[in-house]
Amino acid sequence: MNYQFARRLDAAPESFLDQLFAISRDPKIISFAGGLPMTSLIDVAGIRDAAAAVFAEEGETALQYTTTDGYLPLREFIAERYRSRLGLPATADEIRITNGSQQCLDLIAKLFVDPCTVVGMERPGYLGAIEAFSYYQPRFKTVPVTEEGPDIDAFHTLCQEDNLAFFYGIPNFQNPSGMSYTETRRKECAECCRETNTIFYEDDAFGELAFDGRPRIPVKAFAPECGVMSGSFSKTVSPGMRIGWIYAPAQVIEKFDAVRQAADLHPNALSQAVMYRYLTTHDYEGHLERVRRVYQKNCNQMCDLLDDLLPDVIHTTPEGGMFMLATMPEGKDSMALFHACLKECVAVLPGVPFYAEGGGYDTFRLNFSTANETEIEEGMARLKRAYCLCGKK
Amino acid sequence: MNYQFARRLDAAPESFLDQLFAISRDPKIISFAGGLPMTSLIDVAGIRDAAAAVFAEEGETALQYTTTDGYLPLREFIAERYRSRLGLPATADEIRITNGSQQCLDLIAKLFVDPCTVVGMERPGYLGAIEAFSYYQPRFKTVPVTEEGPDIDAFHTLCQEDNLAFFYGIPNFQNPSGMSYTETRRKECAECCRETNTIFYEDDAFGELAFDGRPRIPVKAFAPECGVMSGSFSKTVSPGMRIGWIYAPAQVIEKFDAVRQAADLHPNALSQAVMYRYLTTHDYEGHLERVRRVYQKNCNQMCDLLDDLLPDVIHTTPEGGMFMLATMPEGKDSMALFHACLKECVAVLPGVPFYAEGGGYDTFRLNFSTANETEIEEGMARLKRAYCLCGKK
Structure with a gap:
């Protein structure tokens, strides 16, 4: 049967979120691509x-x-x-x-x-x-x-x-x-x-x-x-x-x-x-304080590793939340990085879907709320390998 | 500030559902208007x-x-x-x-x-x-x-x-x-x-x-x-x-x-x-069987009382579910009945909102899954009083 869908479906971008959830469930991959709060912090x-x-x-x-x-x-x-x-x-x-x-x-x-x-x-x-x-x-x-x-x-x-x-x-x-x-x-x-x-x-x-x-x-x-x-x-x-x-x-x-x-x-x-x-x-304030401390520590760790391992990548320095944005030197392409990363069993999120009017090819998002200290250390090393392997556009 | 809402809001009918939920929470009113499963049957x-x-x-x-x-x-x-x-x-x-x-x-x-x-x-x-x-x-x-x-x-x-x-x-x-x-x-x-x-x-x-x-x-x-x-x-x-x-x-x-x-x-x-x-x-089949038996008993009771108390009202005879529809003699108006009913502390649902192209003025819906035997008995007596009080359109 030939289904006649509404015109509004033509306007929708291809979704990235479901891919992300799938990646986040693959235990081999260290994912900085998703946006999950740290499971061990859920009370x-x-x-x-x-x-x-x-x-x-x-x-x-x-x-x-x-x-x-x-x-x-x-x-x-x-x-x-x-x-x-x-x-x-x-x-x-x-x-x-x-x-x-x-x-x-x-x-x-x-x-x-x-x-x-x-x-x-x-x-x-x-x-x-x-x-x-x-x-x-x-x-x-x-x-x-x-x-x-x-x-x-x-x-x-x-x-x-x-x-x-x-x-x-x-x-x-x-x-x-x-x-x-x-x-x-x-x-x-x-x-x-x-x-x-x-x-x-x-x-x-x-x-x-x-x-x-x-x-x-x-x-x-x-x-x-x-x-x-x-x-x-x-x-x-x-x-x-x-x-x-x-x-x-x-x-x-x-x-x-x-x-x-x-x-x-x-x-x-x-x-x-x-x-x-x-x-x-329950002690909601105390719980929030615990979450903030862990995310801050993760964020600092990730920023430091980015500075050390990928010095030509510029990144934001958040004062809270779960995400930072990295910008690569001109000519680097984040979709190529994304695929190189998956081969190294690490995931980052290309910036493109965040740009409603197009652009953002040189950016990617990193999440620091999901992985723990060891995973961040290892994941960033994998990211460096992927980054070095991944050619110019 | 003057909010500019989307045109699709003009197409929406006025909602009846929220009124129903409000009625269903007033303990003075016996409601046949809503569609709640019987609370005591929730396991x-x-x-x-x-x-x-x-x-x-x-x-x-x-x-x-x-x-x-x-x-x-x-x-x-x-x-x-x-x-x-x-x-x-x-x-x-x-x-x-x-x-x-x-x-x-x-x-x-x-x-x-x-x-x-x-x-x-x-x-x-x-x-x-x-x-x-x-x-x-x-x-x-x-x-x-x-x-x-x-x-x-x-x-x-x-x-x-x-x-x-x-x-x-x-x-x-x-x-x-x-x-x-x-x-x-x-x-x-x-x-x-x-x-x-x-x-x-x-x-x-x-x-x-x-x-x-x-x-x-x-x-x-x-x-x-x-x-x-x-x-x-x-x-x-x-x-x-x-x-x-x-x-x-x-x-x-x-x-x-x-x-x-x-x-x-x-x-x-x-x-x-x-x-x-x-x-x-849990014993889902056994649970379903309990629910069916209660609703069937309620439905039979309501049909019998309708026949006895309001003989000039025609009603459907369901073989399941939670609702029946009643049709009043020509000239009776269900919105008038609705308001007369509220004065008697019973609620029925006028049929009009179920007619997407208009009509249904002489119909009303009765729910038989929410009230118990005593409430149905008393509620139907109130409905009869309301019905008799309520003039022609």
Whole structure:
């Protein structure tokens, strides 16, 4: 039979994510390509105990249908954390639970993107966002990002676009670059959004993973009505439980509820109850601190090895998160590197899929949250071998 | 700020589902309006034990990222059940796990529906499907359904449509009517789909809830390449765990993976592992038999009370599932009944949102899976009072 698929499928880029998951499951390969939190840092015993308490005290509720907005105590926990940690006047009414923050990408695009409207992105920008948005057939326009944040002139110009659905960015420890916006740049972006009625869709998947534990003030703090933020417990507690959230103005939330309900009715009731129980009966701050220390150590180790082993490769120096971006000398090609790496049983992620308007051939992303110290040491040695073997383009 | 939402939001009907969930949580109201499985039939202890085993034996895996396709042992369990129970040659490769079968509605529409393509529906048809499909801006064309199944001449005509994305139907114990297709009608529909290259999207959320336990052969059995089926453990085990699935030809599955990954990466790893463990270490057949017996008793009780108390109301007589449809004498209006009912602290669901092309003003849906015997007795007495109070349109 000849299946007639919808035109929107033509707009979607070929996915890289599934390849990554496959690579991440091959035990021979040391993978710096994926984005998994370190398995040994997941507090299995703590979550197990939280689950046992949920089954004992509210099992029936946690296994029955629930509401689309999400578990109220969990939304209140998230709102309170925005208030106390970031000084944002968040309330549970402005927060909705989603299946990881990936679902926010899909649903926010569904809310705001008509075919041929413009979606503003960072260059490089998160590939999972590019994939999710693509199905709504936008035109991508990108703004280069440096260690300060988005180039502000280019950002200004983009905000003048007639048909701009939103600008999507990751101000904290960006995926793929690990770079962050300065506070000044956050203010400048916010001001520009306020002046031009532009939505700043601020993906904050990594904010809790600042190595120094210091909260960075979000763009939304300087332009509340323009700010749609998303967050996630995937990087901090457990990705398999699929708990993320959106934090947005009431008018957006109202529409969000309708599209979310149509998409899959409501968040996982069991996961929500267990997550809330875990967060409130275990030492979440202590857990975060442990995660930050390990990732910082890994990041430092990787930066040092890069400097030693591949001195002609330039790399970012993240202050948090899980990723850094490396740029090779002119003429080197990251797809060739990718294949050379696989032969050496190490994986890096070519930068190309992060560039919505093309480019990035000389860049690759390195993840430092998955492998341990020994694996990083060995993996970087393999990377050096692959790099030396891999000819010019 | 003036938010500019996408045009697809204009196409969406106002949602009734959230109102229903709210009603279902008001303890004063006896609700026949929702669609919850009976809470006391959820095997909390069994699922608790399954969860404990998962944490003990595969906790790290169940809390980490996983693949988009879904937990392989669970997909194999579902495939094996299709083979042994329905004689379908299903393999795990053709099955993907979703967040309940509602997510299938969204993603199948995303795969096949362009704006202005035609989506074929039953009249009446499932309102959750109408809502999900609406965001992809189809034109709905409906075919009347009787106790035999869809009117076959109208079905034939529909299948000739140039621009038909698929026909969506629930051959077993349909929502909202409780009606089922005869085997002959299934064959006729399948033949027509084969001749016209039409996808038959067969939602089988209720097939396991046949009161007599007898499997009904799906339409897909007679036209495998045309058949996209969805199923769910929400009605049989637990809705809060959000585990449904799609069963479709390989060419469809390949595209499905891409849109699913963009939508929310992958299914809940913890829920999948716990569900599989539960299904394979507890007496699933015995559990299903208990559920069927209770729903059959409730259904009989409700039919008898309807006949006694509201003799001028015609109703369907389901052989399974959770719903029946009532039709009032000409001139009675179900929205008026709905409001009269709420005053009497009972809830029924007006039929209107089930009619994608309009109509159904004289119908309402009754759920018989949520309330117990005493509540049904009392609720039906309240319904009679409301019905008598409620004037003609």
